[in-house]
Amino acid sequence: MTAYAIFFYVLMFVLGSVMGSFVGAMTWRMKTNRDWVRGRSECERCHHKLAVIDLIPIFSYLTLGGRCRYCHKKISRSALALELAGGSAFLVSTMLFPSMVYQEWLDPLASFQSLTPMLSLAMGLWLVCLVIVMALFVYDLRWRLLPNKLVFPLIVISLLLSAVMNLGLAHVSLMNWLITLGLGMLPITGVYGILYLLSRGRWIGLGDVKLGIAIGLLIPWWGGVLVLFLSNLLASLASIPGLLKRRISGASEIPFGPFLLVATYLVFLLGWALKNILLVL
Ligand SMILES: [Zn+2]
Known part of the structure; x- marks a missing residue:
């Protein structure tokens, strides 16, 4: 085996x-x-x-x-x-996916055997999400845009994945699933939506708000807060070399989408473990 x-x-x-x-x-x-x-x-x-x-x-x-x-x-x-x-x-996704679903560390070599059809379906949908996430990462990094042609399919596949994970794997009631989805929208789509409206698109692009919908479907509300924290941390760290080299301050040349996407990937797969640690403390 x-x-x-x-x-x-x-x-x-x-x-x-x-x-x-x-x-x-x-x-x-x-x-x-x-x-x-x-x-x-x-x-x-x-x-x-x-x-x-x-x-x-x-x-x-x-x-x-x-x-x-x-x-x-x-x-x-x-x-x-x-x-x-x-x-x-x-590779990392397929090794960590069963642990993420059961919210406990499983040996990847052994958990390979526990791949039920429903779990495999969820993992397959996640890998499709991942391909779109990679495309958005590249597109935003090269051309500073999160195209609808990629964001909308990501929203649809994320919704399917959420349905399989909540209704199929966790057997959550339809009502509780909808509440989870509603709460999931608050941290990123909610906050960015308000910032977008307040600044009329100067601080935040509409692309980030729409991407937030997909993230809200993939990750529960507390994970969304983690994504916001982590993406801002990563963006700050990434801007340090540029600041040191060019000794300029202010407007960053780096788009924010890629950090949001990397943070989403990490929190989706590992957020549960961090939450367990925080709950113990
Ligand atoms: Zn050539």
Whole structure:
């Protein structure tokens, strides 16, 4: 059984790195208004169509020495970073998901056996959310925008995931589920919505408010408070090198969405453990 589990996790890492590669190509096609699901991948520099051998995540990059096979120009290192990040995000997700659902630490090699159909469905939906989250991360980082084309599907899949987890796995009543969802909207969508209205969009973009809806569906209200805290902490830490280097103050050049997304990922998978520690204290 252990061998199966290890094979499963290796497969999840490979799948995640393929998804990371897909996200890089898909966001580029969305930005350049091309058919963003079906179109063939091409080099961003010479636009040569890529062959299957060029599309193997991590492996292709390393064997080609980080250069395009056709025009020999450097492929940005972010492509490799995205593949490694996608693989790691999928691997960590599948290892922690059962622990998160049962709210206790389970051995990933053993919990692999406890993957019931309902649990597998929830995990599958989470991985779909994760692909969209990665795409939003890349898009906001590169072009400072959280496109509706990504945020709206994330809201729909998050709602489905919440239904499976609350009604299917935790057997919560419909009324209690709706109350949980309502409360979940308060920390991020509520706070950002008010800030958006007060500042007429100068402090907060509407994209962050809409992203907050998806986060509110994925994470209960106390987790939303954690997400707000953690994303602001991460953003502050990330701005330190820039502040030191350029000795400028004030307006940050970094968009806030990526921090919100990383915080959401961490709180979704590990928030329960932190809550348990806080409850003991
Ligand atoms: Zn090229």
